[in-house]
Amino acid sequence: MHYPWWYVPFLNAPMLIAAIAVLHVLVSHYAVGGGLFLAVETSFAYKTKNTNYLAYLRQHAWFFILITVVYGAITGVGIWWTIGLASPLATETLIHAFVFGWAMEYVFFVLEVVSAFIFYYYWGRLDSKTHTAIGWIYAGAAWISLVLITGITAFMLHPGSWPESKNFWAGFFNPQFVPQVLSRTGGSFLLASLYVYLHAAFKVKDPAMRDMIAARSARPALLGSILIVLGGVGWFLFLPESAKAALAAASTLNIMMAIIFALTIGVFLLLYFGPYKNPGWLTPGFAIVLFVMGLSAFSTGEFVREAVRKPFILYNVVLGNQVLAEEVPALKANGYLESGNWLRAHVAARFPQTLEDGKINEAKLLELPRENQLELGEMLFQYACNNCHATKNGMSAASHLMRGWTVAMIRTVSREPEKMHFFMPPWAGTPEESELLTQYLISIAPAHPAGMYFGEEQ
Amino acid sequence: MTPTDLIGPASSLGSPAPYWFLVFFKVLGFILHMIPMSLWYAGILLALLLRWRGGEFGRLWSARLMKQMPLWVALGVNFGIVPLLFTQVSYYQVFYPATILMAWFWFSVILLLTLAYYGVYIYAYGLKEGQTLTPFRRVAGWISAIFFIAIGFLFSNAFSLMTNLGGWPALAEKTGYAGAVFGTALNTADATLWPRWLMFFGLALTTTGAYAFVDAGVFARKESDAYRRTWAGSFALKIYTLGMLWFAFFGSWYVFGTWPTEIRLVMFAMPLGILTVLTGVSPGLVWVCLWLFRKSVGKGTALLVALAQFVVLALNAVSRQIVQNLELKKFLDITAEPVKIQLSPIILFLLLFVFGVAVVVWMVRKIIAVEGKPAAAGS
Numbered sequence: 001m002h003y004p005w006w007y008v009p010f011l012n013a014p015m016l017i018a019a020i021a022v023l024h025v026l027v028s029h030y031a032v033g034g035g036l037f038l039a040v041e042t043s044f045a046y047k048t049k050n051t052n053y054l055a056y057l058r059q060h061a062w063f064f065i066l067i068t069v070v071y072g073a074i075t076g077v078g079i080w081w082t083i084g085l086a087s088p089l090a091t092e093t094l095i096h097a098f099v100f101g102w103a104m105e106y107v108f109f110v111l112e113v114v115s116a117f118i119f120y121y122y123w124g125r126l127d128s129k130t131h132t133a134i135g136w137i138y139a140g141a142a143w144i145s146l147v148l149i150t151g152i153t154a155f156m157l158h159p160g161s162w163p164e165s166k167n168f169w170a171g172f173f174n175p176q177f178v179p180q181v182l183s184r185t186g187g188s189f190l191l192a193s194l195y196v197y198l199h200a201a202f203k204v205k206d207p208a209m210r211d212m213i214a215a216r217s218a219r220p221a222l223l224g225s226i227l228i229v230l231g232g233v234g235w236f237l238f239l240p241e242s243a244k245a246a247l248a249a250a251s252t253l254n255i256m257m258a259i260i261f262a263l264t265i266g267v268f269l270l271l272y273f274g275p276y277k278n279p280g281w282l283t284p285g286f287a288i289v290l291f292v293m294g295l296s297a298f299s300t301g302e303f304v305r306e307a308v309r310k311p312f313i314l315y316n317v318v319l320g321n322q323v324l325a326e327e328v329p330a331l332k333a334n335g336y337l338e339s340g341n342w343l344r345a346h347v348a349a350r351f352p353q354t355l356e357d358g359k360i361n362e363a364k365l366l367e368l369p370r371e372n373q374l375e376l377g378e379m380l381f382q383y384a385c386n387n388c389h390a391t392k393n394g395m396s397a398a399s400h401l402m403r404g405w406t407v408a409m410i411r412t413v414s415r416e417p418e419k420m421h422f423f424m425p426p427w428a429g430t431p432e433e434s435e436l437l438t439q440y441l442i443s444i445a446p447a448h449p450a451g452m453y454f455g456e457e458q
Numbered sequence: 459m460t461p462t463d464l465i466g467p468a469s470s471l472g473s474p475a476p477y478w479f480l481v482f483f484k485v486l487g488f489i490l491h492m493i494p495m496s497l498w499y500a501g502i503l504l505a506l507l508l509r510w511r512g513g514e515f516g517r518l519w520s521a522r523l524m525k526q527m528p529l530w531v532a533l534g535v536n537f538g539i540v541p542l543l544f545t546q547v548s549y550y551q552v553f554y555p556a557t558i559l560m561a562w563f564w565f566s567v568i569l570l571l572t573l574a575y576y577g578v579y580i581y582a583y584g585l586k587e588g589q590t591l592t593p594f595r596r597v598a599g600w601i602s603a604i605f606f607i608a609i610g611f612l613f614s615n616a617f618s619l620m621t622n623l624g625g626w627p628a629l630a631e632k633t634g635y636a637g638a639v640f641g642t643a644l645n646t647a648d649a650t651l652w653p654r655w656l657m658f659f660g661l662a663l664t665t666t667g668a669y670a671f672v673d674a675g676v677f678a679r680k681e682s683d684a685y686r687r688t689w690a691g692s693f694a695l696k697i698y699t700l701g702m703l704w705f706a707f708f709g710s711w712y713v714f715g716t717w718p719t720e721i722r723l724v725m726f727a728m729p730l731g732i733l734t735v736l737t738g739v740s741p742g743l744v745w746v747c748l749w750l751f752r753k754s755v756g757k758g759t760a761l762l763v764a765l766a767q768f769v770v771l772a773l774n775a776v777s778r779q780i781v782q783n784l785e786l787k788k789f790l791d792i793t794a795e796p797v798k799i800q801l802s803p804i805i806l807f808l809l810l811f812v813f814g815v816a817v818v819v820w821m822v823r824k825i826i827a828v829e830g831k832p833a834a835a836g837s
Contacts, residue, residue, distance in 0.1 A: 002466035007638035100803035379637035
């Protein structure tokens, strides 16, 4: 409401963030782990004078650049693009709090890009010592990037003492920092090996070479799995109470957690009995199965990580519907329509008769004709609810969620949504505005499904 | 609905650094971004035209530029992050609404850029030894050229809409739904949009021309003397002349045809008048250099041209920043936000910045040392 709301029918604007972010993390973790893989393995290949392996690593470096430098870099910038559109207030807050965190990360991003290009394009022209040094510069810069970004994303889930102190370091070294760095580092090791297996399974024809790649990459992958579990346990232990409660309460999240556990165990077992114990198992089919399982576990994990923050985008700081938690009491007192720049301007232009001394008179809103009240109700829905709920059809559509509800139930959820479901934001407006929202919700709520049998009435 | 009503409150967190500090990095990043960005904005189109209709050397220049293009795109995207980051710190109250009004177009930049970037790789791969430029690769190249120009148009839209607050209410009304917006607005009704976009294309052409000279003088040492010493210098001069005339025409339209009187009064009064005049005439100085050096392409002259063009771009970026603030001044004083300085993160950033530059310099020195040497073992 500080900013105009971007209405994306059916999907809801924040889902675009999820789409871009998931696509990005699947590559960004490879950008970290793959860098380490190239640095370690190139050093090994030079040391053992294994020219065939060096030739393969050069091929892999090209694949790595095409995936990470192009796709990874653009989707990374794409996250910025999308969060600014779909969550502008949260982005504004994050960037004011952590601009120099991102600036530091940018320094390492530059090092990554420059070293990656030199590492690949000067392959065979640099002496082995310099070449591996540049590989290690890439690996180090990429991991530090991970640490810096994780400090900020972990802050979103648990800002620690930042809301009181507003101190950069208090926010950066938040309770979720270490667990998430551990799990993301582990994720990088694991994903990199899965990418390596996928690439090698198709590109390497020599069985001995393929076995060697399978065996050597199994160790970091297994270590990665262990780090993910350790980080995951820490993540759970240091979750805010509401996030733990959301994990327990939401059936979708229960299912997703079960999927993550099953897939992680599956990947671990396949890695152990496959590449680690029996490197010969590495075939294109096996690599694809491993890759898909790993990516599925990862994507599901990212989705859960995002979902448990509800109703906040930045825990205890910015609510999902683009309201600062600290401004809720003022909004309740002064009105949501009056306090939102774009809303107030729209009401003033559309219903000037509701203004008194330049301010919206809440009582007059309920004197408007019914169709105007519904219009205002829909406007309130857009700004207060559409971040999670589509209207009549689509993502978590409010209409279908309220099917068969009584007017009293709808009124309750309008007035005190946070009492209905603790993972919903509180109503941040006046009772009159809540009534407008109620009228709109009633107008889109379908009747209870017909034909359902619950026994004969006595 | 009045424009100022639509500006949200300032962040209670305050600006994390003084305005001058933020704007310094914003402008520096923009200057660095403009160099590679010009090469993909105007250079790709020019390279493809020369591939299609150019002579022997024209095709050689085209191939040279397109082989380097993946690196230029990577650097351009990378340098573009800096101004974007600092724009969001200092100009958030106008940047977010403007981009949300045109959200789908702004969002489409991600897709356009991804496709354009891969298109460049697909085309460049066809230029490798043993490969051919198949029709598919040529189409990929043309798609990249068109998409990069389209991205430029969308950027001009976003950044002109950011200061065109007077246009917001009508656009919100026209593309709105229940008080929200569909994100389908474009700033095409703004008189400044078209000359700005086209003026920038002219500036990009001048940079492409200057780079043709620099490439011949510094990087094309393995090419024939006929290419380097005769053709490249004259070609660079021709392209630069075209770009300069284009820039002068659309720049004049922009300055004299679209600037409101209050901005013209400030920008042509002393001391800013000096900057405005220098910004306008500076490409002429590079043109003189190119004319003088057209038959003496070498490392020294190339570096001089590069430095002169850098000054042209820097003058443009600084002038642009001042005009941007003047355009916003009647609605919002960007420089007035209270500062709550984050001293230790700033110090750490500056230390890391110096460290990062040192490491980049070390890596570049290593590759300069091996340039021209035969391949080592291990390849």
